[in-house]
Amino acid sequence: MLARRSFVLMAAACVVVPHAAGATPEEVRALIRAVAGGAVPKLGRVKLEVPQLVENGNAVAMGLTLGEGVPAGAVLTDIHVFADGNPRPDVAHFRFGPRAGVPKVTTRIRLSTSQTVHAVAVFADGSCWQDSVSLIVAISACLDD
Amino acid sequence: MARPLLNVPREVKAGQSFEVRILIQHAMETGFRRDAMGAVVPRDIIHRFECTVEGEEVFSATLHPAVSANPYLVFTARLERSGTMVLRWVDDAGVTAEERVAIRVA
Numbered sequence: 001m002l003a004r005r006s007f008v009l010m011a012a013a014c015v016v017v018p019h020a021a022g023a024t025p026e027e028v029r030a031l032i033r034a035v036a037g038g039a040v041p042k043l044g045r046v047k048l049e050v051p052q053l054v055e056n057g058n059a060v061a062m063g064l065t066l067g068e069g070v071p072a073g074a075v076l077t078d079i080h081v082f083a084d085g086n087p088r089p090d091v092a093h094f095r096f097g098p099r100a101g102v103p104k105v106t107t108r109i110r111l112s113t114s115q116t117v118h119a120v121a122v123f124a125d126g127s128c129w130q131d132s133v134s135l136i137v138a139i140s141a142c143l144d145d
Numbered sequence: 146m147a148r149p150l151l152n153v154p155r156e157v158k159a160g161q162s163f164e165v166r167i168l169i170q171h172a173m174e175t176g177f178r179r180d181a182m183g184a185v186v187p188r189d190i191i192h193r194f195e196c197t198v199e200g201e202e203v204f205s206a207t208l209h210p211a212v213s214a215n216p217y218l219v220f221t222a223r224l225e226r227s228g229t230m231v232l233r234w235v236d237d238a239g240v241t242a243e244e245r246v247a248i249r250v251a
Contacts, residue, residue, distance in 0.1 A: 058213060058214075059213040059214075060213075083211055086211050087175075087177050087210075088209060088210060088211065090209040090211065091209055091211040091212065092206055092207065092208050092209060092211070092212055093206065093207040094204065094205075094206050094220075095202075095204065095205045095206070095207075096204060097197075097201065097202025097203050097204060097205070098201055098202060099197075099198050099201045099202060099203040099222055099223060099224065100203055100204055100220070100221060100222060100223065101161075101162025101163060101164075101220075101221030101222050101223040102162040102221050102223075103221070104164075104219070104220065104221050105204075105206075105218070105219065105220050106217075106218070106219035107212065107213075107216065107217055107218050107219070108212070108213035108216075108217050109211050109212055109213060110175070110210070110211050110212070110213050111211075
């Protein structure tokens with residue numbers, strides 16, 4: 001009886017051992033606060049387009065555009081992207097110069113596990129806006145082989 | 146670094162936003178993987194991309210290992226005058242790729 005109980009406890013302990021040290025939601029919150037100049041960004045204006053169900057984490061199509069509610073004359077200068085479940089939280093930082101057209105970026109990113117991806121847009125007036133998408137990753141971006 | 150694939154219009158309308166699509170061959174080695182002997186494969190990624198026209202900044206990107214192999218980027222530009230677009234990629238080994246495209250403003 002006792003042997004079986006200890007086996008069950010041991011098995012439970014094995015399951016909760018994390019597979020790799022990585023980014024945490026707290027770390028991402030701190031990074032977002034840093035790029036937003038200490039403030040907490042409001043939700044809106046920027047639109048993060050990623051699939052909610054990802055088949056292959058090695059190449060996830062990611063689109064960034066400006067959504068509704070952007071006043072005329074507002075100038076986008078930066079978009080920062082963070083992933084709170086990857087080995088490192090930084091994904092990319094895009095900067096839009098004076099010769100940029102309609103703000104828009106598309107690229108492909110790696111996601112190692114199911115997690116939340118955050119995009120933070122910084123405007124020339126210093127205001128910061130955020131969009132976040134929680135997604136499920138079926139096949140992790142390969143880390144081990 | 147391999148020669149990049151570019152999709153840049155050669156002729157655009159003044160003041161009108163147009164798309165630039167680029168793809169470059171690169172393993173984007175994350176630095177998190179281990180080889181068969183268990184040794185960490187050193188990180189080697191394209192960490193920087195810049196696009197300018199006649200010295201003026203269009204778009205730039207700082208990339209981290211979370212960007213997929215063979216980085217693909219789509220962004221936009223807007224020109225008032227004809228000029229040469231310069232696209233530059235830099236990787237961790239210090240290798241730089243540079244492409245120039247003459248764009249005519251109609």
